Amino acid sequence: xxxxxxxxxxxxxxxxxxxxxxxxxxxxxxxxxxxxxxxxxxxxxxxxxxxxxxxxxxxxxxxxxxxxxxxxxxxxxxxxxxxxxxxxxxxxxxxxxxxxxxxxxxxxxxxxxxxxxxxxxxxxxxxxxxxxxxxxxxxxxxxxxxxxxxxxxxxxxxxxxxxxxxxxxxxxxxxxxxxxxxxxxxxxxxxxxxxxxxxxxxxxxxxxxxxxxxxxxxxxxxxxxxxxxxxxxxxxxxxxxxxxxxxxxxxxxxxxxxxxxxxxxxxxxxxxxxxxxxxxxxxxxxxxxxxxxxxxxxx
Numbered sequence: 001x002x003x004x005x006x007x008x009x010x011x012x013x014x015x016x017x018x019x020x021x022x023x024x025x026x027x028x029x030x031x032x033x034x035x036x037x038x039x040x041x042x043x044x045x046x047x048x049x050x051x052x053x054x055x056x057x058x059x060x061x062x063x064x065x066x067x068x069x070x071x072x073x074x075x076x077x078x079x080x081x082x083x084x085x086x087x088x089x090x091x092x093x094x095x096x097x098x099x100x101x102x103x104x105x106x107x108x109x110x111x112x113x114x115x116x117x118x119x120x121x122x123x124x125x126x127x128x129x130x131x132x133x134x135x136x137x138x139x140x141x142x143x144x145x146x147x148x149x150x151x152x153x154x155x156x157x158x159x160x161x162x163x164x165x166x167x168x169x170x171x172x173x174x175x176x177x178x179x180x181x182x183x184x185x186x187x188x189x190x191x192x193x194x195x196x197x198x199x200x201x202x203x204x205x206x207x208x209x210x211x212x213x214x215x216x217x218x219x220x221x222x223x224x225x226x227x228x229x230x231x232x233x234x235x236x237x238x239x240x241x242x243x244x245x246x247x248x249x250x251x252x253x254x255x256x257x258x259x260x261x262x263x264x265x266x267x268x269x270x271x272x273x274x275x276x277x278x279x280x281x282x283x284x285x286x287x288x289x290x291x292x293x294x295x296x297x298x299x
Contacts, residue, residue: 009026009027009038010031010035010036010037010038011026011031011037011038011039011043012033012037012038012039012040014039014040015038015039015040015042015043018040018043018044018047019043019046023047024043024046024047026038026043028046029042029043029046030042079173079174081173081174082173082174085174085175088235088236089233091236092233092234092235092236093233095236096152096234096236096271096273097271097272097273098231098233098234098269098270098271098272099269099270099272099277099280100231100267100268100269100270101267101268101270101277101280101281101284102229102265102266102267102268103265103266103268103284103285103287103288104250104263104264104265104266105263105264105265105266105287105288105291105292106252106261106262106263106291106292107130107247107261107262107263107264107291108261108262109292109293109294110130110133110291110292110294111130111247111262113133113294113295114128114130114133117188121189124189126189126192126193127192128188128189128192129192129195130223130247131167131195131219131221131244132188132191132192132195133188133291133294133297134219134221134242134244134291135165135167135180135183135191135195135219136183136186136188136191136290136297137287137290137291137294137297138163138165138183138217138219138242138287139163139165139180139183139184139186140163140184140286140290140296140297141283141286141287141290142160142163142184142216142217142283143162143163143184144286145279145282145283145286146159147275147279147282148217148239148240148275148279148280148282148283149163149216149217149239150216150239150274150275151216151237151238151239151271151274152237152239152271152273152274153237157274158237160216162181162182162184162185162216163182163183163184163216163217164179164180164181164182164183164214164215164216164217165179165180165183165215165216165217165218165219166178166179166212166215166217166218166219166235166238167179167180167195167198167218167219167221168218168219168220168221168232169198169199169202169203171202171203171205172203176202176207176212177212177215177218177235178195178198178199178201178202178207178211178212179198179211179212179213179214179215180194180195180198181214188297198211215235215238216238216239217238217239217240217241217242218232218234218235218238218240218241218242219241219242219244220232220241220242220243220244221243221244222243222244222245222246223244223245223246223247223264224246225246226246227245227246228245228246228248228265229243229245229265229266229267230243230245230267231243231267231269232267232269233269234269234270234271238271239270239271239274239275240268240269240270240271240275240280240283241268241269242266242267242268242269242287243266243267243268243269244264244266245264245265245266245267246264247262247263247264248262248263248264249261249262249263250262250263264291266284266287268280268283268284
């Protein structure tokens with residue numbers, strides 16, 4: 001440990017920062033840097049118990065956090081996946097100017113078509129989910145409104161030639177977004193089979209990087225948890241993400257008469273650098289049309 005005549009400890013700025021973060025007392029460390037200067041390696045070694053003393057609790061800090069349980073708590077170290085998720089989403093919210101558009105879609109026609117298709121596909125062992133049809137509707141809407149199938153870069157606007165749809169899948173310790181590539185050119189059956197295979201591989205931790213990177217648009221569906229509506233954080237460098245809520249029966253007015261319909265709320269989060277409000281609204285309008293008139297996705 002190098003100290004000046006005034007007993008000041010000499011350590012690199014990085015070592016000082018790490019010591020604060022790791023709770024290591026620099027006065028208990030012998031530096032290995034030039035002239036005994038404490039460097040990063042010294043602090044890291046001390047934090048593992050080879051040297052150094054823990055910093056005493058700061059009473060003012062303790063008093064500033066009165067809601068901590070007196071019985072204590074368990075500190076679970078972050079996994080590498082959790083660190084990456086935290087870093088990317090924090091960067092997204094801090095650097096991407098989000099704006100949000102919400103639309104309600106009537107699902108009854110889509111549910112009816114799904115039931116009919118599933119009856120025909122039963123012998124093939126295929127069962128379409130609502131999410132499979134939503135993937136197709138998103139892809140078709142991106143092709144119909146190509147100005148929404150873009151992402152921002154410092155060099156220019158990236159305009160994608162096909163609809164590669166990233167679908168959020170919850171896995172132990174986080175989430176991952178396997179990609180259905182060229183979903184606009186695939187039928188419901190192919191999308192369903194591919195999505196199920198990708199989801200199974202994702203939960204088993206067997207996806208390759210090529211299977212979960214490079215999408216042009218994302219979907220996050222929490223409807224199965226009873227969530228009515230929410231706004232998702234954009235997955236950079238993509239330009240938008242659709243948050244899908246639960247389909248539920250709601251009162252509507254049809255031809256001047258009160259009726260009941262199955263309605264799903266969807267919120268589009270948009271990067272305003274790449275996509276203007278009118279373009280986002282046009283895309284949502286196209287998406288809603290495919291959901292409410294689903295036979296148009298088969299044309």
